[in-house]
Amino acid sequence: MADIAVLGFGARGTIYSRIAAEEGFRVVAVCDVNEERRHAAKRILKLKDDKCFENAEDFFRQGKLADVLILSTIDATHYEYAMRALDLGYDILLEKPIALTLPEVNGIAEKAKATGRKIGVSHVLRYTPFYLKIKELVDSGVIGRVMNIQQTENVGYFHYAHSFVRGNWHNSKETCPMILAKCCHDFDILLWLTGKSCKKLSSFGSLDYFTYENAPANSAARCKDCAVSASCPYDAYQIYSARPTWVKIPDGQEENWENAKKVVDDNSTFYDKCVFRCDNDVVDHQTVNLVLEDGVLASLFMQAFSEEVYRRVQVCGTLGEINGVMEENRVELNIFGKGKKQVFEIGVNDAISPHAGGDRLLLLDFMKYVESKTASFRADIDKSVESHRLAFAAEKSRLENGKTIEF
Numbered sequence: 001m002a003d004i005a006v007l008g009f010g011a012r013g014t015i016y017s018r019i020a021a022e023e024g025f026r027v028v029a030v031c032d033v034n035e036e037r038r039h040a041a042k043r044i045l046k047l048k049d050d051k052c053f054e055n056a057e058d059f060f061r062q063g064k065l066a067d068v069l070i071l072s073t074i075d076a077t078h079y080e081y082a083m084r085a086l087d088l089g090y091d092i093l094l095e096k097p098i099a100l101t102l103p104e105v106n107g108i109a110e111k112a113k114a115t116g117r118k119i120g121v122s123h124v125l126r127y128t129p130f131y132l133k134i135k136e137l138v139d140s141g142v143i144g145r146v147m148n149i150q151q152t153e154n155v156g157y158f159h160y161a162h163s164f165v166r167g168n169w170h171n172s173k174e175t176c177p178m179i180l181a182k183c184c185h186d187f188d189i190l191l192w193l194t195g196k197s198c199k200k201l202s203s204f205g206s207l208d209y210f211t212y213e214n215a216p217a218n219s220a221a222r223c224k225d226c227a228v229s230a231s232c233p234y235d236a237y238q239i240y241s242a243r244p245t246w247v248k249i250p251d252g253q254e255e256n257w258e259n260a261k262k263v264v265d266d267n268s269t270f271y272d273k274c275v276f277r278c279d280n281d282v283v284d285h286q287t288v289n290l291v292l293e294d295g296v297l298a299s300l301f302m303q304a305f306s307e308e309v310y311r312r313v314q315v316c317g318t319l320g321e322i323n324g325v326m327e328e329n330r331v332e333l334n335i336f337g338k339g340k341k342q343v344f345e346i347g348v349n350d351a352i353s354p355h356a357g358g359d360r361l362l363l364l365d366f367m368k369y370v371e372s373k374t375a376s377f378r379a380d381i382d383k384s385v386e387s388h389r390l391a392f393a394a395e396k397s398r399l400e401n402g403k404t405i406e407f
């Protein structure tokens with residue numbers, strides 16, 4: 001059985017490690033700059049001190065420590081670490097985005113080819129039973145020729161505030177455009193479901209709401225000092241008391257609101273920053289129109305303003321249509337003129353694996369791909385590069401006021 005090292009033991013690295021351990025794979029080394037996270041790795045994976053590295057230099061200096069590297073540090077580090085890991089001979093399960101620029105994305109893909117190593121990109125949606133069902137229906141021809149496909153990514157008002165106003169992905173200069181961070185999965189799904197490549201696209205979008213000009217009268221820099229927090233849905237105390245596990249609590253402490261509140265209260269953390277007074281610059285709504293091969297039209301809409309976090313998809317063919325919301329794990333098929341829709345309830349019951357069960361299935365398939373000479377992987381880097389190419393093009397179009405980008 002192939003074994004695993006994890007670089008970046010944050011939310012994603014922990015999920016994959018827990019799944020790997022549960023599935024009988026050995027996670028033999030972890031590297032994370034954060035001491036709390038290293039403690040967590042020792043506790044969860046029963047690792048000794050000398051297998052927990054506090055920086056990438058020390059980690060890479062050891063040479064190749066495992067067959068597979070799960071690379072789940074923050075976006076800006078992916079290029080350098082992926083290139084170094086390829087030099088050492090690791091196969092890599094790489095978190096999206098592959099890297100922050102298209103030349104870097106291509107550079108990693110080319111190096112993987114040159115070194116004969118395998119890279120899987122974590123396009124977990126391709127592995128969800130929900131999207132697999134839709135793919136099966138489209139490929140069966142039951143809805144005829146596909147004419148249009150629409151995907152909406154509803155980020156959720158609280159999730160958007162957490163990740164894209166206050167947290168890790170709030171500033172595109174430090175990370176990447178939101179259409180890449182959030183939607184490379186969606187571009188990938190549009191291409192995969194239709195089996196078509198993209199001929200041209202255009203995009204519009206902006207940051208319109210989470211700006212200084214929209215700060216309510218009597219609000220303050222921190223929610224704890226704000227006179228109007230009770231009427232603000234973005235109030236950190238409302239958001240995190242309902243989701244205490246979203247707060248990075250010191251390792252060993254119970255993940256409850258009492259402990260989370262101490263972290264939210266701490267002014268050195270970002271959690272209770274006013275959403276109208278952050279140095280965020282990523283869009284809060286964006287639309288992309290795509291013309292695919294054979295005249296298929298696709299559209300992608302990403303936006304912050306929804307009560308829940310959910311992806312809605314509609315595939316329209318000449319004989320019928322498919323509709324679904326991933327988080328409901330329910331696919332509806334309407335064949336024209338039959339007067340009755342068919343509903344497929346997709347049973348997913350996986351407490352560790354978010355993304356409707358996709359993380360576990362993706363990891364298992366990647367390990368099979370690494371261990372076998374013949375297996376293929378549904379989300380290998382060559383396929384993923386295409387989705388990144390579209391995301392970079394969409395951002396360019398948006399910045400150029402919707403200019404059409406042709407491929």
Ligand SMILES: NC(=O)c1ccc[n+]([C@@H]2O[C@H](COP(=O)([O-])OP(=O)(O)OC[C@H]3O[C@@H](n4cnc5c(N)ncnc54)[C@H](O)[C@@H]3O)[C@@H](O)[C@H]2O)c1
Nearest residue numbers: 008009010011012032033034037072073074075095096122
């Ligand atoms: N596939 C998906 O659907 C999906 C979902 C969320 C995030 N992601 C991606 O996964 C990656 C990690 O995201 P996350 O949510 O786990 O973030 P996170 O902040 O929870 O975890 C990142 C971890 O990397 C560590 N780290 C940062 N810089 C490091 C360095 N130079 N060396 C070693 N460790 C370092 C941090 O201390 C942290 O523990 C990101 O690239 C993100 O875009 C993918």
